[in-house]
Amino acid sequence: MTSIDRLTGMLDVLPEDRLYWDMIIDKAIDLAGRYGFQRINVPIIEKDELFSRGVGEASDFFVKKEMYTITEEDGNRITLRPEFTAGIVRAYLQNGMVNWPQPVKIYSIGPVFRRERPQAGRFREHSQFNPEILGTWDPAADLEIMMLARNLHRELGYKNLTFQLNSTGCPVCKPKYVDELKKYLSAHQQILSDVDKERLKRNPLRILDSKDESIDELIADAPHIVDFLCDDCATHFADLRQYLDELNQPYAINFRLVRGIDYYTKTVFELWDKTIGAQASLCGGGRYDGLAEAIGGPQVPGVGVGFGIERIAIGLKKQDIKASTELMPSVLLIHFGGGTKTEALRLTYALRENGIASRIAFARRPRSMRSQMREANRHQAAFVIIVGEDEIAKGEVAIRQMESGEQSSVQSNKAVSWISEKLNAS
RNA sequence: GUGGCCGUAGCUCAGAUGGUAGAGCGUCCGGUUGUGGCCCGGAAGGGCGUGGGUUCGAUUCCCACCGGUCACCCCA
Secondary structure, three states: OOOOOOOOOOOOOOHHHHHHHHHHHHHHHHHHHHOOOEEOOOOOEEEHHHHHHHHHOOOHHHHOOOOOEEEOOOOOEEEEOOOOHHHHHHHHHHOOHHHOOOOEEEEEEEEEEOOOOOEOOEOOEEEEEEEEEEOOOOHHHHHHHHHHHHHHHHHHOOOOOOEEEEEOOOOOOHHHHHHHHHHHHHHOHHHOOHHHHHHHHHOHHHHHHOOOHHHHHHHHOOOOHHHOOOHHHHHHHHHHHHHHHHOOOOEEEOOOOOOOOOOOEEEEEEEEOHHHOOOOEEEEEEEOOOHHHHOOOOOOOEEEEEEEHHHHHHHHHHOOOOOOOOOOOEEEEEEOOHHHHHHHHHHHHHHHHOOOEEEEOOOOOOOOHHHHHHHHHHOOOOEEEEEOHHHHHHOEEEEEEOOOOOEEEEEHHHHHHHHHHHHHHO
Protein backbone atom coordinates (compact mmCIF):
# COMPACT_ATOMS: atom_id res chain seq x y z
CA MET A 1 0.00 0.00 0.00
CA THR A 2 1.63 3.20 -1.12
CA SER A 3 0.80 6.20 0.96
CA ILE A 4 2.21 8.65 -1.53
CA ASP A 5 0.44 8.73 -4.85
CA ARG A 6 1.35 9.86 -8.28
CA LEU A 7 0.62 13.51 -9.06
CA THR A 8 -2.58 14.25 -10.97
CA GLY A 9 -2.19 13.81 -14.69
CA MET A 10 1.11 11.95 -14.46
CA LEU A 11 1.60 8.48 -15.84
CA ASP A 12 3.52 5.38 -14.79
CA VAL A 13 4.38 3.53 -17.94
CA LEU A 14 4.63 -0.12 -16.97
CA PRO A 15 6.63 -2.74 -18.90
CA GLU A 16 3.63 -3.90 -20.91
CA ASP A 17 2.92 -0.39 -22.18
CA ARG A 18 6.55 0.48 -22.48
CA LEU A 19 6.72 -2.07 -25.32
CA TYR A 20 4.44 0.21 -27.30
CA TRP A 21 6.58 3.21 -26.46
CA ASP A 22 9.67 1.41 -27.67
CA MET A 23 7.93 0.43 -30.88
CA ILE A 24 6.81 4.02 -31.51
CA ILE A 25 10.10 5.65 -30.58
CA ASP A 26 12.17 3.12 -32.53
CA LYS A 27 10.03 3.80 -35.58
CA ALA A 28 10.27 7.56 -35.07
CA ILE A 29 14.06 7.43 -34.88
CA ASP A 30 14.23 5.13 -37.88
CA LEU A 31 11.99 7.34 -40.03
CA ALA A 32 13.61 10.57 -38.90
CA GLY A 33 16.94 9.12 -40.00
CA ARG A 34 15.56 8.14 -43.39
CA TYR A 35 14.18 11.65 -43.82
CA GLY A 36 17.56 13.18 -42.95
CA PHE A 37 16.83 14.50 -39.48
CA GLN A 38 19.34 14.54 -36.64
CA ARG A 39 18.43 14.17 -33.01
CA ILE A 40 19.16 16.84 -30.42
CA ASN A 41 18.29 17.33 -26.76
CA VAL A 42 17.04 20.61 -25.42
CA PRO A 43 16.40 21.46 -21.76
CA ILE A 44 13.16 20.57 -20.06
CA ILE A 45 13.27 23.95 -18.32
CA GLU A 46 13.66 27.26 -20.09
CA LYS A 47 13.30 30.90 -19.20
CA ASP A 48 9.69 31.93 -18.91
CA GLU A 49 10.19 34.59 -21.61
CA LEU A 50 10.96 31.94 -24.20
CA PHE A 51 7.38 30.77 -23.97
CA SER A 52 5.73 34.11 -23.25
CA ARG A 53 7.34 35.57 -26.35
CA GLY A 54 7.52 32.43 -28.45
CA VAL A 55 4.26 30.66 -27.78
CA GLY A 56 2.51 33.96 -27.17
CA GLU A 57 1.01 35.52 -24.10
CA ALA A 58 -2.44 35.41 -25.65
CA SER A 59 -2.31 31.64 -25.87
CA ASP A 60 -4.13 29.63 -23.30
CA PHE A 61 -0.93 28.31 -21.81
CA PHE A 62 -0.64 31.77 -20.35
CA VAL A 63 -4.10 33.12 -19.83
CA LYS A 64 -5.23 29.93 -18.13
CA LYS A 65 -2.01 29.44 -16.20
CA GLU A 66 -1.41 26.04 -17.68
CA MET A 67 2.36 26.21 -17.44
CA TYR A 68 4.46 24.98 -14.59
CA THR A 69 6.46 28.06 -13.73
CA ILE A 70 8.56 28.60 -10.64
CA THR A 71 10.14 31.80 -9.45
CA GLU A 72 13.63 31.27 -8.15
CA GLU A 73 15.01 33.10 -5.14
CA ASP A 74 16.74 35.67 -7.33
CA GLY A 75 13.46 36.42 -9.08
CA ASN A 76 14.13 34.51 -12.28
CA ARG A 77 11.06 32.81 -13.63
CA ILE A 78 11.68 29.41 -15.18
CA THR A 79 9.15 27.16 -16.87
CA LEU A 80 8.79 23.48 -17.62
CA ARG A 81 8.45 23.37 -21.39
CA PRO A 82 4.80 23.11 -22.50
CA GLU A 83 5.92 22.28 -26.04
CA PHE A 84 9.11 21.71 -27.98
CA THR A 85 9.29 24.12 -30.87
CA ALA A 86 10.24 27.28 -28.99
CA GLY A 87 13.14 25.49 -27.30
CA ILE A 88 14.36 23.97 -30.53
CA VAL A 89 14.28 27.34 -32.30
CA ARG A 90 16.08 28.87 -29.33
CA ALA A 91 18.76 26.17 -29.63
CA TYR A 92 19.02 26.84 -33.36
CA LEU A 93 19.69 30.52 -32.75
CA GLN A 94 21.94 30.11 -29.75
CA ASN A 95 24.16 27.46 -31.35
CA GLY A 96 24.65 29.35 -34.58
CA MET A 97 22.74 26.88 -36.69
CA VAL A 98 22.00 29.79 -39.02
CA ASN A 99 25.52 29.12 -40.26
CA TRP A 100 24.97 25.42 -40.86
CA PRO A 101 23.99 24.24 -44.31
CA GLN A 102 20.30 25.16 -44.63
CA PRO A 103 17.76 23.94 -43.99
CA VAL A 104 18.53 22.38 -40.64
CA LYS A 105 16.49 19.27 -39.94
CA ILE A 106 16.47 18.27 -36.30
CA TYR A 107 14.22 16.52 -33.88
CA SER A 108 13.86 15.86 -30.20
CA ILE A 109 11.99 13.33 -28.09
CA GLY A 110 10.94 13.87 -24.51
CA PRO A 111 8.32 15.04 -22.05
CA VAL A 112 6.40 18.30 -22.06
CA PHE A 113 4.16 19.63 -19.30
CA ARG A 114 0.82 21.40 -19.24
CA ARG A 115 -1.31 21.85 -16.18
CA GLU A 116 -4.65 20.89 -17.68
CA ARG A 117 -7.38 18.67 -16.29
CA PRO A 118 -6.62 15.10 -17.33
CA GLN A 119 -8.94 13.37 -19.72
CA ALA A 120 -8.91 10.43 -22.14
CA GLY A 121 -5.69 10.87 -24.10
CA ARG A 122 -4.67 13.97 -22.20
CA PHE A 123 -2.12 14.13 -19.42
CA ARG A 124 -0.18 16.79 -17.59
CA GLU A 125 3.05 15.18 -18.61
CA HIS A 126 3.16 13.72 -22.06
CA SER A 127 5.94 12.77 -24.41
CA GLN A 128 6.46 14.08 -27.88
CA PHE A 129 8.47 13.23 -30.92
CA ASN A 130 9.14 16.60 -32.47
CA PRO A 131 10.84 17.08 -35.86
CA GLU A 132 11.45 20.55 -37.26
CA ILE A 133 12.81 21.92 -40.53
CA LEU A 134 14.39 25.33 -40.06
CA GLY A 135 15.62 27.75 -42.66
CA THR A 136 13.47 27.22 -45.73
CA TRP A 137 10.27 28.76 -47.10
CA ASP A 138 9.80 25.92 -49.57
CA PRO A 139 6.34 24.36 -49.22
CA ALA A 140 8.05 21.06 -50.03
CA ALA A 141 9.36 21.26 -46.46
CA ASP A 142 5.76 21.41 -45.25
CA LEU A 143 5.07 18.40 -47.42
CA GLU A 144 8.02 16.56 -45.93
CA ILE A 145 6.81 17.13 -42.39
CA MET A 146 3.35 15.95 -43.34
CA MET A 147 4.69 12.88 -45.11
CA LEU A 148 6.79 12.04 -42.08
CA ALA A 149 3.70 12.36 -39.92
CA ARG A 150 1.60 10.17 -42.12
CA ASN A 151 4.25 7.55 -42.75
CA LEU A 152 5.13 7.19 -39.10
CA HIS A 153 1.57 6.15 -38.41
CA ARG A 154 1.31 4.12 -41.56
CA GLU A 155 4.43 2.12 -40.79
CA LEU A 156 3.21 1.50 -37.26
CA GLY A 157 0.11 -0.08 -38.73
CA TYR A 158 -2.41 2.72 -38.50
CA LYS A 159 -5.26 2.55 -40.97
CA ASN A 160 -7.56 5.12 -42.51
CA LEU A 161 -5.97 8.32 -41.39
CA THR A 162 -6.60 11.57 -43.18
CA PHE A 163 -4.99 14.90 -42.85
CA GLN A 164 -6.88 17.87 -41.65
CA LEU A 165 -5.23 20.71 -43.50
CA ASN A 166 -5.66 24.46 -43.42
CA SER A 167 -3.75 27.69 -43.81
CA THR A 168 -3.74 30.22 -41.04
CA GLY A 169 -2.28 33.01 -43.10
CA CYS A 170 0.40 35.39 -41.95
CA PRO A 171 0.61 38.76 -40.17
CA VAL A 172 -0.22 40.42 -43.51
CA CYS A 173 -3.49 38.65 -44.22
CA LYS A 174 -4.63 36.99 -41.01
CA PRO A 175 -5.68 40.15 -39.11
CA LYS A 176 -8.04 41.16 -41.91
CA TYR A 177 -9.63 37.77 -41.82
CA VAL A 178 -9.99 37.78 -38.06
CA ASP A 179 -11.67 41.20 -38.31
CA GLU A 180 -14.14 39.94 -40.88
CA LEU A 181 -14.86 36.82 -38.90
CA LYS A 182 -15.38 38.81 -35.76
CA LYS A 183 -17.74 41.16 -37.55
CA TYR A 184 -19.72 38.26 -38.93
CA LEU A 185 -19.94 36.38 -35.64
CA SER A 186 -20.76 39.50 -33.67
CA ALA A 187 -23.75 40.03 -35.90
CA HIS A 188 -25.02 36.60 -34.87
CA GLN A 189 -23.91 36.76 -31.29
CA GLN A 190 -27.31 35.89 -29.87
CA ILE A 191 -27.09 32.26 -31.01
CA LEU A 192 -23.62 31.71 -29.60
CA SER A 193 -23.14 29.74 -26.41
CA ASP A 194 -21.64 31.48 -23.41
CA VAL A 195 -18.34 29.77 -24.07
CA ASP A 196 -18.31 31.00 -27.65
CA LYS A 197 -19.29 34.53 -26.64
CA GLU A 198 -16.27 34.50 -24.40
CA ARG A 199 -14.13 33.25 -27.25
CA LEU A 200 -15.46 35.97 -29.50
CA LYS A 201 -13.77 38.47 -27.23
CA ARG A 202 -10.59 36.58 -26.58
CA ASN A 203 -9.85 34.55 -29.69
CA PRO A 204 -12.62 34.53 -32.33
CA LEU A 205 -10.76 31.98 -34.47
CA ARG A 206 -11.42 29.36 -31.84
CA ILE A 207 -15.14 29.56 -32.47
CA LEU A 208 -14.42 27.84 -35.76
CA ASP A 209 -13.62 24.61 -33.96
CA SER A 210 -16.41 24.99 -31.42
CA LYS A 211 -18.06 21.73 -30.47
CA ASP A 212 -21.43 23.43 -30.38
CA GLU A 213 -23.15 21.70 -33.31
CA SER A 214 -26.01 24.17 -33.28
CA ILE A 215 -23.76 26.74 -34.90
CA ASP A 216 -22.45 24.47 -37.67
CA GLU A 217 -24.52 26.30 -40.26
CA LEU A 218 -23.49 29.66 -38.96
CA ILE A 219 -19.86 28.66 -39.30
CA ALA A 220 -20.36 27.09 -42.70
CA ASP A 221 -21.54 30.47 -43.95
CA ALA A 222 -18.79 32.36 -42.17
CA PRO A 223 -15.93 33.98 -44.08
CA HIS A 224 -13.22 31.43 -44.97
CA ILE A 225 -9.57 32.11 -44.39
CA VAL A 226 -8.68 30.83 -47.86
CA ASP A 227 -10.55 33.75 -49.39
CA PHE A 228 -8.43 36.21 -47.45
CA LEU A 229 -4.94 34.82 -47.94
CA CYS A 230 -2.38 37.23 -49.34
CA ASP A 231 -0.65 36.24 -52.58
CA ASP A 232 2.32 34.78 -50.78
CA CYS A 233 0.21 32.62 -48.47
CA ALA A 234 -2.18 31.62 -51.23
CA THR A 235 0.65 30.52 -53.48
CA HIS A 236 2.28 28.60 -50.67
CA PHE A 237 -0.96 26.83 -49.90
CA ALA A 238 -1.63 26.06 -53.56
CA ASP A 239 1.86 24.66 -54.04
CA LEU A 240 1.58 22.42 -51.00
CA ARG A 241 -1.77 21.11 -52.16
CA GLN A 242 -0.37 20.50 -55.61
CA TYR A 243 2.47 18.42 -54.17
CA LEU A 244 0.06 16.41 -52.07
CA ASP A 245 -2.17 15.81 -55.06
CA GLU A 246 0.67 14.85 -57.32
CA LEU A 247 1.92 12.34 -54.77
CA ASN A 248 -1.62 10.98 -54.36
CA GLN A 249 -1.73 11.84 -50.71
CA PRO A 250 -5.29 12.31 -49.52
CA TYR A 251 -6.14 15.18 -47.21
CA ALA A 252 -9.16 17.13 -46.13
CA ILE A 253 -9.17 20.89 -46.29
CA ASN A 254 -10.63 21.87 -42.95
CA PHE A 255 -11.16 25.59 -42.74
CA ARG A 256 -12.32 25.07 -39.15
CA LEU A 257 -8.91 23.79 -38.15
CA VAL A 258 -7.25 26.35 -35.92
CA ARG A 259 -4.35 25.78 -33.63
CA GLY A 260 -4.01 27.13 -30.17
CA ILE A 261 -0.45 28.32 -30.36
CA ASP A 262 0.00 31.83 -31.70
CA TYR A 263 3.19 31.35 -33.67
CA TYR A 264 1.70 29.39 -36.56
CA THR A 265 1.69 30.96 -40.01
CA LYS A 266 0.50 29.54 -43.32
CA THR A 267 0.27 25.75 -43.09
CA VAL A 268 -1.44 24.08 -40.15
CA PHE A 269 -2.44 20.42 -40.02
CA GLU A 270 -3.46 17.62 -37.71
CA LEU A 271 -3.87 13.88 -37.98
CA TRP A 272 -6.91 12.54 -36.16
CA ASP A 273 -7.93 9.28 -34.58
CA LYS A 274 -11.45 9.69 -33.24
CA THR A 275 -11.38 6.39 -31.37
CA ILE A 276 -9.13 7.82 -28.68
CA GLY A 277 -11.89 10.06 -27.37
CA ALA A 278 -12.38 13.77 -27.52
CA GLN A 279 -8.64 14.29 -27.79
CA ALA A 280 -8.41 12.97 -31.32
CA SER A 281 -5.29 14.71 -32.52
CA LEU A 282 -2.40 12.27 -32.84
CA CYS A 283 -0.07 14.93 -34.07
CA GLY A 284 -0.36 18.55 -34.97
CA GLY A 285 1.94 20.99 -36.58
CA GLY A 286 2.53 23.63 -39.16
CA ARG A 287 4.69 26.50 -40.23
CA TYR A 288 5.97 29.23 -37.95
CA ASP A 289 7.88 31.79 -39.99
CA GLY A 290 7.76 34.46 -37.29
CA LEU A 291 8.84 32.47 -34.23
CA ALA A 292 12.58 33.06 -34.43
CA GLU A 293 12.06 36.80 -34.64
CA ALA A 294 9.59 36.71 -31.78
CA ILE A 295 12.26 35.34 -29.49
CA GLY A 296 14.84 37.86 -30.59
CA GLY A 297 16.57 36.27 -33.57
CA PRO A 298 16.68 36.97 -37.29
CA GLN A 299 13.81 35.83 -39.43
CA VAL A 300 14.10 32.07 -39.80
CA PRO A 301 11.25 30.22 -41.42
CA GLY A 302 10.35 26.87 -39.95
CA VAL A 303 7.89 24.03 -40.11
CA GLY A 304 7.42 21.14 -37.73
CA VAL A 305 5.09 18.75 -35.98
CA GLY A 306 4.62 17.28 -32.55
CA PHE A 307 3.50 13.70 -32.04
CA GLY A 308 1.84 12.59 -28.81
CA ILE A 309 3.44 9.27 -27.96
CA GLU A 310 0.77 8.34 -25.39
CA ARG A 311 -2.01 8.98 -27.87
CA ILE A 312 -0.34 6.96 -30.59
CA ALA A 313 0.06 4.10 -28.12
CA ILE A 314 -3.61 4.30 -27.14
CA GLY A 315 -4.63 4.29 -30.79
CA LEU A 316 -2.46 1.29 -31.60
CA LYS A 317 -4.02 -0.66 -28.76
CA LYS A 318 -7.53 0.27 -29.82
CA GLN A 319 -6.75 -1.03 -33.27
CA ASP A 320 -5.46 -4.22 -31.73
CA ILE A 321 -2.00 -3.67 -33.12
CA LYS A 322 0.38 -5.62 -30.93
CA ALA A 323 3.75 -4.47 -29.75
CA SER A 324 6.41 -7.12 -29.95
CA THR A 325 6.49 -9.07 -26.71
CA GLU A 326 9.24 -11.42 -27.73
CA LEU A 327 11.59 -12.00 -24.87
CA MET A 328 15.23 -12.79 -25.28
CA PRO A 329 15.63 -16.49 -24.42
CA SER A 330 16.98 -16.55 -20.92
CA VAL A 331 18.64 -18.81 -18.41
CA LEU A 332 17.86 -19.20 -14.72
CA LEU A 333 20.64 -20.37 -12.43
CA ILE A 334 19.44 -22.62 -9.62
CA HIS A 335 21.62 -23.22 -6.60
CA PHE A 336 21.46 -24.39 -3.01
CA GLY A 337 23.60 -21.88 -1.17
CA GLY A 338 27.22 -22.05 -0.13
CA GLY A 339 29.65 -23.11 -2.85
CA THR A 340 26.81 -23.81 -5.25
CA LYS A 341 25.70 -20.21 -5.02
CA THR A 342 29.20 -18.91 -5.72
CA GLU A 343 29.48 -21.14 -8.76
CA ALA A 344 26.02 -20.11 -9.94
CA LEU A 345 26.97 -16.44 -9.62
CA ARG A 346 30.15 -17.00 -11.57
CA LEU A 347 28.22 -18.71 -14.35
CA THR A 348 25.54 -16.02 -14.39
CA TYR A 349 28.05 -13.32 -15.17
CA ALA A 350 29.91 -15.50 -17.64
CA LEU A 351 26.67 -16.06 -19.55
CA ARG A 352 25.88 -12.36 -19.56
CA GLU A 353 29.34 -11.51 -20.81
CA ASN A 354 28.65 -13.87 -23.68
CA GLY A 355 25.44 -12.12 -24.59
CA ILE A 356 23.06 -14.61 -23.02
CA ALA A 357 20.27 -13.22 -20.87
CA SER A 358 20.43 -14.86 -17.50
CA ARG A 359 19.35 -14.43 -13.93
CA ILE A 360 20.12 -16.14 -10.69
CA ALA A 361 17.47 -17.29 -8.26
CA PHE A 362 17.86 -14.85 -5.40
CA ALA A 363 17.51 -16.21 -1.89
CA ARG A 364 19.09 -15.34 1.43
CA ARG A 365 18.82 -18.97 2.47
CA PRO A 366 18.66 -22.02 0.23
CA ARG A 367 15.32 -22.53 -1.45
CA SER A 368 13.74 -25.76 -2.55
CA MET A 369 14.29 -27.00 -6.06
CA ARG A 370 10.56 -26.87 -6.66
CA SER A 371 10.38 -23.25 -5.70
CA GLN A 372 13.25 -22.35 -7.97
CA MET A 373 11.82 -24.34 -10.86
CA ARG A 374 8.55 -22.52 -10.42
CA GLU A 375 10.44 -19.28 -10.63
CA ALA A 376 12.01 -20.42 -13.90
CA ASN A 377 8.58 -21.17 -15.24
CA ARG A 378 7.07 -17.90 -14.18
CA HIS A 379 9.87 -15.96 -15.81
CA GLN A 380 9.62 -18.06 -18.95
CA ALA A 381 13.23 -19.13 -18.79
CA ALA A 382 14.35 -21.11 -21.83
CA PHE A 383 17.01 -22.95 -19.84
CA VAL A 384 17.69 -23.76 -16.25
CA ILE A 385 21.19 -24.47 -15.04
CA ILE A 386 21.22 -26.48 -11.85
CA VAL A 387 24.32 -26.02 -9.78
CA GLY A 388 24.16 -28.53 -6.92
CA GLU A 389 26.67 -30.19 -4.65
CA ASP A 390 26.65 -33.39 -6.71
CA GLU A 391 27.36 -31.52 -9.93
CA ILE A 392 30.14 -29.46 -8.39
CA ALA A 393 31.80 -32.64 -7.15
CA LYS A 394 31.94 -33.85 -10.75
CA GLY A 395 32.81 -30.45 -12.24
CA GLU A 396 29.47 -30.39 -14.02
CA VAL A 397 26.18 -28.60 -14.12
CA ALA A 398 22.77 -29.92 -15.12
CA ILE A 399 21.13 -27.97 -17.92
CA ARG A 400 17.42 -28.34 -18.49
CA GLN A 401 15.64 -27.08 -21.58
CA MET A 402 12.35 -25.96 -20.18
CA GLU A 403 10.12 -26.42 -23.17
CA SER A 404 11.14 -30.01 -23.93
CA GLY A 405 12.09 -30.96 -20.41
CA GLU A 406 15.25 -32.48 -21.78
CA GLN A 407 18.08 -32.40 -19.26
CA SER A 408 21.80 -32.98 -19.76
CA SER A 409 24.98 -33.00 -17.73
CA VAL A 410 27.56 -30.59 -19.05
CA GLN A 411 31.09 -29.79 -17.95
CA SER A 412 30.97 -26.57 -15.95
CA ASN A 413 33.47 -24.82 -18.18
CA LYS A 414 31.49 -25.81 -21.26
CA ALA A 415 28.12 -24.61 -20.02
CA VAL A 416 28.25 -21.20 -21.72
CA SER A 417 29.25 -22.56 -25.11
CA TRP A 418 26.73 -25.41 -24.79
CA ILE A 419 23.89 -22.94 -24.36
CA SER A 420 25.23 -20.67 -27.09
CA GLU A 421 25.14 -23.56 -29.52
CA LYS A 422 21.62 -24.50 -28.58
CA LEU A 423 20.46 -20.91 -29.00
CA ASN A 424 22.18 -20.53 -32.36
CA ALA A 425 20.69 -23.79 -33.56
CA SER A 426 17.14 -22.65 -32.87
C1' G B 1 -11.40 26.50 -13.83
C1' U B 2 -16.78 24.03 -14.77
C1' G B 3 -19.98 19.62 -14.98
C1' G B 4 -21.60 14.02 -15.01
C1' C B 5 -20.23 9.27 -13.04
C1' C B 6 -17.20 6.51 -9.65
C1' G B 7 -13.87 5.36 -4.99
C1' U B 8 -14.09 -2.25 -0.54
C1' A B 9 -7.19 -6.43 -0.65
C1' G B 10 -1.79 -5.63 -6.19
C1' C B 11 -6.06 -6.59 -10.11
C1' U B 12 -11.52 -7.71 -11.16
C1' C B 13 -15.46 -7.46 -8.02
C1' A B 14 -19.13 -9.36 -3.96
C1' G B 15 -21.27 -7.70 0.75
C1' A B 16 -24.97 -6.29 5.22
C1' U B 17 -32.95 -2.30 5.85
C1' G B 18 -26.11 0.54 10.22
C1' G B 19 -23.31 -4.11 14.71
C1' U B 20 -16.13 -2.96 12.65
C1' A B 21 -15.47 -7.53 5.73
C1' G B 22 -15.32 -11.90 1.53
C1' A B 23 -14.29 -14.45 -3.46
C1' G B 24 -11.55 -15.21 -7.93
C1' C B 25 -6.92 -13.97 -10.14
C1' G B 26 -2.04 -12.60 -8.72
C1' U B 27 2.05 -13.03 -4.93
C1' C B 28 4.79 -16.10 -1.28
C1' C B 29 5.45 -20.97 1.14
C1' G B 30 4.40 -26.09 1.09
C1' G B 31 2.47 -31.06 -1.09
C1' U B 32 8.71 -36.59 2.08
C1' U B 33 14.79 -37.28 0.20
C1' G B 34 17.30 -31.91 -5.57
C1' U B 35 13.05 -30.59 -10.66
C1' G B 36 8.53 -26.25 -13.55
C1' G B 37 3.81 -25.51 -16.24
C1' C B 38 -2.13 -28.83 -14.19
C1' C B 39 -3.94 -29.98 -9.37
C1' C B 40 -4.21 -29.60 -3.83
C1' G B 41 -3.12 -27.16 1.00
C1' G B 42 -1.58 -22.87 3.64
C1' A B 43 0.00 -17.73 4.31
C1' A B 44 0.63 -12.72 3.57
C1' G B 45 -2.14 -8.54 2.03
C1' G B 46 -7.76 -4.14 3.50
C1' G B 47 -8.80 0.47 10.17
C1' C B 48 -13.99 -0.60 3.26
C1' G B 49 -10.37 7.18 -0.41
C1' U B 50 -9.79 11.20 3.80
C1' G B 51 -12.04 14.28 7.51
C1' G B 52 -16.30 15.70 9.97
C1' G B 53 -21.65 14.82 11.35
C1' U B 54 -26.06 11.65 12.85
C1' U B 55 -26.08 7.11 16.07
C1' C B 56 -25.05 3.12 21.78
C1' G B 57 -22.43 1.71 17.26
C1' A B 58 -20.99 3.55 10.12
C1' U B 59 -17.48 0.57 5.51
C1' U B 60 -23.06 0.84 4.99
C1' C B 61 -26.98 7.37 6.18
C1' C B 62 -25.58 12.99 5.55
C1' C B 63 -21.84 16.84 4.35
C1' A B 64 -17.20 18.45 2.85
C1' C B 65 -12.63 17.43 0.85
C1' C B 66 -9.27 14.37 -1.94
C1' G B 67 -8.49 11.00 -5.84
C1' G B 68 -9.98 8.49 -10.44
C1' U B 69 -12.70 8.76 -14.94
C1' C B 70 -15.34 11.08 -18.94
C1' A B 71 -16.84 15.70 -21.12
C1' C B 72 -16.37 21.21 -21.57
C1' C B 73 -12.15 24.43 -22.01
C1' C B 74 -7.54 23.59 -24.40
C1' C B 75 -4.22 20.57 -26.85
C1' A B 76 -0.10 15.87 -28.63
